[in-house]
Amino acid sequence: MDTMQLSFYDVLRMVIAFVLIVSLVFINAIIMGYMERKMAAKIQRRWGPMEVGFQGWLQLILDGVKIIAKQLIVPKDADRTLFRMAPLLAFTPVVLPFLVLPFSKSLFGRDINLGLIFIIAVSSINVLSIFVAGWASNNKYSMFGSIRSVSQNIAYEIPILLSLLSVVLVTHTYSMQGIVAAQGSIWFCLVQPVACIIYLISATAETNRAPFDLPEAESELTAGYHTEYSGFGFSLFVIAEYANMFTVCAVATVLFFGGWHGPFSGEYLGALWFLLKVFLLMLIMVWVRWTYPRVRFDQLMNLAWKYLIPFSLVNLLLTALIVKCI
C-alpha cells in the first residue's frame, strides 16, 4: 500500500470488506450476547437460555426479531432529532475500526500505515453518541449517565494511548499488520506486561463495562444513558457495546497477544487464531463483569490518574530508554 492512488481493486476490496464487517458486527453481538448470558448463568449456577434450540442458541436471534418489532418510543419533551440520531451515531463509528483489523495475513480490509491511530481516533466518537443520547432523552438519570461517560472516556483514553505507545516504540510502526508481523517470535504481553495490564483495565473502562459501567449503573441511574430507549434504538446501543468490546479486544490481540500468529496459521487460517484470542479476551471481560461490584466515580478517576497514568508513563519512559540503548 505504498501508492497513494486507489485502484479499482482496492475500492472493490473495501466495499466487500465493509459488507462483511457490518455483518460481523451483528453476528458478534449475537454470539457475545449469547455467550454473556450463558456465562453469567453458569457463574451464578443457573442454566441461562435453554428453550429455543440446543442450549438456547437461537434465543438471541429471536430476541433480535422481537426487538425490531417493538415500537420506538420518544419521550415527551425529548429532542426528537437527536434522540433518533444517537443510536445511529453509536453504531456507525464502531464499524470503522474493523476495516483496519488484521484478521489474518491476507484477510483485512485495508492496511493503512496509521492503523492504530485510526482505531483510537474513530472509537473516541462513541462517547459523543452516549452524550447525545443522554442529553436528548430529557431525563435526569440519562443526563447523569452521559456526563459520567464523557469524563470517564476522556480520562481513560490517556492510559490507553500511553500503553499502546510503548508497544509502538518497540515495533516502530503504527500499521496493524506491521505490529503483528513483529510478534513472530515473542508476544508483546511478555515484552510489555505492564502496558498489557494497563491497556486491558483501561479498555474495560473505555467500553463502559463493569466494574466501570458507571454510565449505565443500574442501581443508581436505572439504566443511565439508554433509560428512555426502546426497541431497535436500544439494541443498536447494545450492538455498539459488543462491537466496541470486539474492537478493544482485537487491538489487545494485535498488540499484545500475537494477532493471527499461532500453530498452522497460514494466509487465511490465522483468522481463526485471531478470533479465538479475541473471544477469549471478551469472555474474560464478561467473567470480570459478573464478579465485581461497581466502583464509585471518584475512585474511577483516582484509578486513572493516580495509578494507570503514572505507571504507563514510567513504562513508556523505560521502554524508550531501553529501545534507545539497544
Place this chain on the structure above:
Amino acid sequence: MVTKLEKIAGPKHRFLLNMGPQHPSTHGVLRIVLEMDGEYAMAIDPVLGYGHRMHEKMAEGRPYNGFYPNTGRMDYLGAILFSHGYVGLLERMSGAEVPERAEFIRVITAELNRISSHLVGIGAYVLDLGAFTPILYAFDDREMILDMLEAITGSRLTYCYFRVGGVTKDIDDTFIRRARAFIDRMRSRLPMYKDLVTDNLIFLKRTKGIGIIDRDMAARYGITGPVLRGSGISYDVRKSEPYSVYDRFDFDIPVGENGDSFDRYVVRMEEIAQSLRIIEQALDALPDGPVMVKPKKKLKLAAGGCNYTVEAARGSLSYYLVGDGSDTPYRLKIRVPSYSNLSPLPELCKGMLLSDLVTAMGSLDLVIPEIDR
C-alpha cells in the same frame, strides 16, 4: 454544606430528582425526593405510604387469631420473627402456657428465618453496589432454609406457623437432619462470601467510611438491630430482655467499630454465624413433649395494654395491644424497626454522592412494606 458550584451559581441550579417509587435500589415502593447539586444530594426527603395496607386497623376488626396471617405480610423476609412477636404478646396477655418443645422450635425456625432474611439483605446490598452474582449465591443458600421451613410450615415466605399455645406442626427427624446439614453447609459457605465480597477491594472502597452513624445519632433516632450494633452499641433484645428461651443459649452480639456501611454489613454476616450457633444448641437441647396446648375456645383478653418486644431481623419489633375485654383488640400498635432505621437518612446522606446514597441506604437493609404496613 455549600459546594463550590453553589458559591458561583447560587442555590438556583439545584434540581429535584425523584428516586422511586420505582427505582432498582429503593427496594420496593420507597420514594425519595432528592434535591441535587450535580451528583450531590443536598436535601433528602423520603416519601412513605405507597405500600400502606392499614394492618393496624385491620387488627381491630377481626378476632385475635385472625391477625396471624397479617404479621407475615408486614416484613415478608422475616415473617416468623414478626409472628413470634404477636403470639408472644397474646400469650403474655392471656397467660397461656407454651410447651417447652414449642419454644425451642420457635427459636430454631425464627433463627433460620433470620438467616434467610440476612442473606437477602446482604445479597441485595451487594446488588446495589453493582455485583450481580453474590445475591444468587445467597439465594442458593436461602433456598435450603425455605425448603426446610416449607416442609414443616407449609409455606415458603409468609409462614403462618406460630399460634397462641405453640406451633401448628411438630418438627421431625428429617427436619433436624436437614437443619444440621444446613449449619455445616452455611459454615463452609461463609469463607466464600468473605473472599468474594468482604475482602474485595472495590467493595471495601465503596463501603468503608460511607454513611457513618455514630452512637449519638443512633440513639437520637431510635435505631435498632444490625444498624445499631454496627455503630458499636451492643443492644439485642434477645440478650437484654430475653424472651422465649433465648436466655438458655450461648451466643455473642457482634458489634462494629465505626458505624459505617461496611460495619453494618459485617455485623449481618457475623449474626448469621451466631444464629447458626443458636440453632445448633437448640437442636442439641430439643426436649420432647407436645408442641401445642389448645387454648380455650375463643381468646378474650381483659381490658388493658400490654407490650411485647422481640428482635426481628432488622431490629427490635414491638407490639403494643390495648384490649377492651371483647374478642377483638381495641388498638394494636406495631413499632417496626425499619421505620426508625430509615429516619436518619436525610441527616445521614446530606451532601452525599448519589452512589454513596445508594450504598448508605442499602446498608440499612430496609423492607418498605414493613415501614408502610
Place this chain on the structure above:
Amino acid sequence: MSGYFSELITGSKSLLVGLGVTFKALISPVVTVQYPREKIDVTSAVRGHIDLVKDEATGTHRCMVCLSCMKVCPCQCITVQGEKREGVKGKVLTLFALDFTKCSLCGLCVESCKPKAIDFSNEYELAGFTRDEFVFDLLKRVKERA
C-alpha cells in the same frame, strides 16, 4: 507512599481471589431446574388452597355444616350453606365455595374444623385469566374426584 504500593498489591490479590470464586462456580454444576420441564417435588405439607376431604368409608365429604371455618376465616373467603332434609340428622351441605383470590392461606379454617373435613391441597400451579376462575366450588370438586 508505602500505603500506595501495599494497597495495590493486597487489592489486586483480593480481586484475583474474587475471580477465583466465580471461576469455581463456573465449572461447578448448575443448581436450578428448568421449571416447566423438570419439577421439584413439593412436600405434602404445602399449604395450597383448601379442599374437602373425601372420606374413604362413606365415599363422600365429612362436612356437617357447622360453619366454624366460615366464621374463623379472617378474609371471609369461605361460603358454606346447608339445608335440613327429611330423614337426615343435622344439615346437608349444599354449597361450599372458596374465593381463592381473597384467601391468605393461614390455615385457621383447617385447624377449626372438628370433623377434619377440609385439608390443604397440594396444588401450587394456579394461574388464570379472570377472577372467576378462582372461585372454587369445593363440593363439586370432591364429587368429581374419583
